[in-house]
Amino acid sequence: MTTALAHEYDPYILPVPAPDSPVVLPQWIDPGNTHPNTRYRDSVWSLAPLIDNPGATLISIHWKNCPAPLRDEMKRVVWALINGERRPSFLRTKGLSARGRGAAQTMLQKYCEWFRLARWLHQRGITRLADCTEDQWRIYAGVRRDEGISRVHAEMVLGYFTDLWVYDQLSARPAGISCPPWETEGIDDYLPAADGTDNAENSTEPLDPQVLGPLLIWALRFVDNFADDILAAWTEQRRLMEVAASNTATSASRTALKEYLLPLVNSGAPLPVAHVKGRLYLARDYVAAHTGATHAQIERLVMLHGVQDLVLERPAPCPLNIPVTGEIEGSPWREHIFFGEAATLMQQLGTAAALVIVYLTGMRPQEVQALRSGCCPDPDPATDGSTGRHLIRSHHFKNVLDDNGNHVSAGEVRDVPWVAITPVVRAIRVLERMVPEGELLLSAAHHDVHRPGGKQHQGAIRKTSLNRRIESFIVWVNREAEAQGLPDQSVPEDPHGAIGMSRFRRTLAWHVARRPGGLVALAIQYGHMRTVLDTRTSSGYASRSRRGLHSVLDVETALAAADTAARFRDRTAAGERISGPAARRAVTAAAQAPRFEGRLVPKTFAKKATAFLARDGVVLYDNPDTFAICAFKHDNALCEPEPGATAPRQYACKTGCGNTVRTDTHALQLRARADEIDYFVNHTLDPIARKMRANAARLREMADAHDATAQSIEALT
Known part of the structure; x- marks a missing residue:
């Protein structure tokens, strides 16, 4: 009686489900979700009522994967996982990221691990979850650890087993699962040794430029050049199929069919074909649409005259009656689009x-x-x-x-x-x-x-x-x-494997991050910032810390810095002079920087890139917006970088910074920009014109200062 009252007044305890109980209780189903709900007694449970993301894969639980002796008990725990909420008192011990309810995908990961445990218990002759004692937990934790999973993955898996105990306690009829020992003893002893390989960085490889170039060219061709032709062909093909489906058998249609098909059969001419599951057949819909015959009439004629064998000997495509306007390299990309090809x-x-x-x-x-x-x-x-x-x-x-x-x-x-x-x-x-x-x-x-x-x-x-x-x-x-005849525009194999949707986002980051202010643009476009106008927030998301957005961009930033050093080295070797408080450091940095021209950067290069960028004072960052190079030294920077940052906040570059370096090319660019401003001043009213003139004068002063103080590389070394 006491237990019953406790369950009645405890909002976290779930009732014992009946055979007809829904797998997902109504309060967890969004009103717009139309996926059918399954019943507790079913051998397959659908989690689709919990999934409202239109791109997500629908998840099902197949109870045949759980050993029969443990199935009833496991069903109650999994049902509690689907419909229960973990207590706030438990969540407070698990940190800010802990949630009362998980997403369907997280539930999938948990019950798969639970089924795996159940099969292991069954193999050991254990038929009740209550008999999974502390000793069994210790042994199984060792089994999973020794299967070669990473430390981070192992910690996640042990957390799933803790949840098996937690959700069992939310049932009005718990199975009596024991608390795993790592909850009282600490988890570290149950995990693989830390070897430095686990991290939270994005390990998705960007696409190789040799792959991305032609792939994007062809994708844009389809969108810009081919789309009208393809859509028109698809409309025409569907029209023909609808006509074929609506035909009625008459003597006139039979006569029209014979007049169309038999001359082709008897003359040895090619026959209209369609590909169906990799095989050639007479294009019945195409023939039906052009003759008015039904499929049954066509089939009788095919059987009577052995047309199928002739189709294999004399196949011919079926051109659709639409104009082709798209081009490749100035020439039509098709003479015709054929029936069947349109799909x-x-x-x-x-x-x-x-x-x-x-x-x-x-x-x-x-x-x-x-x-x-x-x-x-x-x-x-x-x-x-x-x-x-x-x-x-x-x-x-x-x-x-x-x-x-x-x-x-x-x-x-x-x-x-x-x-x-x-x-x-x-x-x-x-x-x-x-x-x-x-x-x-x-x-x-x-x-x-x-x-x-x-x-x-x-x-x-x-x-x-x-x-x-x-x-x-x-x-x-x-x-x-x-x-x-364009073999140079084919798409080669990517050295990092299959080209999946996730790799494109990672690749675009490479292009954006290399531009001045690129981290801000990246944060805005990628949605890593809630307040996009707060530069402090943007700097945090784009910081060099391992938790920042920039943690996935070390390789690209290192390559950009190496490119800057290479250009600086080439300019000074060609006789250009150098100015700025960091000129001598820049010469040293350029001499030490590696070249990466034409090199494919492997995944193993990431650590080297991080180490390269961590060399405070000798990494060069180009900033075309300020016509200067930043030889970034954290303590000298006026852009107020975050503590531990190894890159400048290029959008906050300030005049007079001790990291500034300029070459003769930068001085020429300063004057060219000043001349451009003067041109616009002539078409601008005051007071904006006065500000523009002052800006142009400031740029010329910076160029004059360079000319007055610049030295050759020989003088600096």
């Missing part, structure tokens, strides 16, 4: 548009998958007649939490929209022509062009499917490049 080209077009968006916006794959038609409206013209920037307003998902600190599967509209450059806008417009208004741009139902009218998938094309489509796109591109 493949539509898939490649969708893939190409997705590639353009994911690379040229820096979005995460799930953010691209969430884009809908209408997400990037044309901007209203300004009062001066100019056109503003296109902005993409859509959802993001990472670190989106509700009021209780739990993950929100549906995400939320991003506070700061993404900026869309012209190629991205064109890609979005192409996808908007492929899906209905308001639909997901990568809707799985509308992009499954090979099976129109078949099973309709909910949500966006899954990330794994998009990755496969990218590989298929590359195969198509390489075949087409060879056919067009």
Whole structure:
């Protein structure tokens, strides 16, 4: 009786589920979620009612993977995992990142580990979870540790086993799972030894430039040059298929079929074919649309005259009656688009548009998958007649939490929209022509062009499917490049493996971070800042600390610094003079810096890059906006870098800094910029014109100061 009362008044205790109980209780299902809910008695449980992210993979629990003797007890614990909330008293012991409820993907990771434990217990003859004693926990922790998992992964796995104990306590009929010993003794002794290999850095490899160049060229070709032809061909192919499906068998249609097909059969002429699952068949829809015959009438004639054997001997494509306007290198890319080919080209077009968006916006794959038609409206013209920037307003998902600190599967509209450059806008417009208004741009139902009218998938094309489509796109591109006589535009294999959606965001960072102010732009576009106007916040996100955004960019920044040193070395060797308080240090730095011309940088180079950038005082950073080089020494910097930073805040560069270096080229650039300002002054009214003249005069003074103090490299060494 006491226990029953305790359960009644404890809001965290869940009732014992009945066979007909829903797997996901109604309070956890978003009103817009239409995925069917399964029942407790079912052998497969769906977690789809918890998943509102349109690009996420739907998750199911297959109870056949759990040993039968332990299945009933494990079902109660997993049901508690799905519907329960961990107590605040427990969460306070686990740090700020601990959540009362996890996302469906986290639940997947947990129950998979629990099933693995259950199979191990079953092999040892243990048929009750309560018999998993402290000794069993110790042995199994050692088993998992010795399987070669990393220290970080091992700590995560042991946390999942702690949750098995925690969620069991949320059941009105607990199995009696014992508390794992690492909760009372500390976890360190149960983990693999620290070897320095575990870290929280982004290990995703950027794409090789030799891969990215031709891949982006072909993706843009599809969007800019081929899209109209492909969409017109797809419309015509669907029209023919609809006509074929609506035909009615008549004597006239039978006569028309014979008059069309038999002369081809008897004369030895090629026969219209279509590829179906890798095999050649008579193009029945094409023939039906042109003759009015039904499929049954065509099939009888095919059988009567042995047409299928002739098709294999004399195949011919079926041109669609549409004009081809797209070009490659100034010549038409096709004479005709053929019936059956249009579906493949539509898939490649969708893939190409997705590639353009994911690379040229820096979005995460799930953010691209969430884009809908209408997400990037044309901007209203300004009062001066100019056109503003296109902005993409859509959802993001990472670190989106509700009021209780739990993950929100549906995400939320991003506070700061993404900026869309012209190629991205064109890609979005192409996808908007492929899906209905308001639909997901990568809707799985509308992009499954090979099976129109078949099973309709909910949500966006899954990330794994998009990755496969990218590989298929590359195969198509390489075949087409060879056919067009453009072998130099084929896409080579990437040295780091398959080209997946996640690698494009990482690659774009390389280009942005190398520009002055690039870290700010990166933080804004990538959504790493809540307050984009706060430079202190932006510096924190782009800092050199291992937790900062810049932690994934050491290699690229090191290469940029080495490029700066190489250019400086070449200029001074050619006779240019040097000025500035850090001139002598810059000469030393340039002499010590390595060259990376034409080199492919392996993953193992990351540590070397970090060490290279940590050499305070002898790393050179180019800043074209100030027409100077920064020989960054932390204590001299007037840009107020964060403690421990190994790079300047280039957007906060100040005159008079002890790290400044200039060459004769910089002096020429200063004067050229001053002349450019003078040109605009003649078309500008006061008081702005006075400020512009003062700025031009200041630039000339800086150039004059260089000329007066500059020395040759021989004089400095």
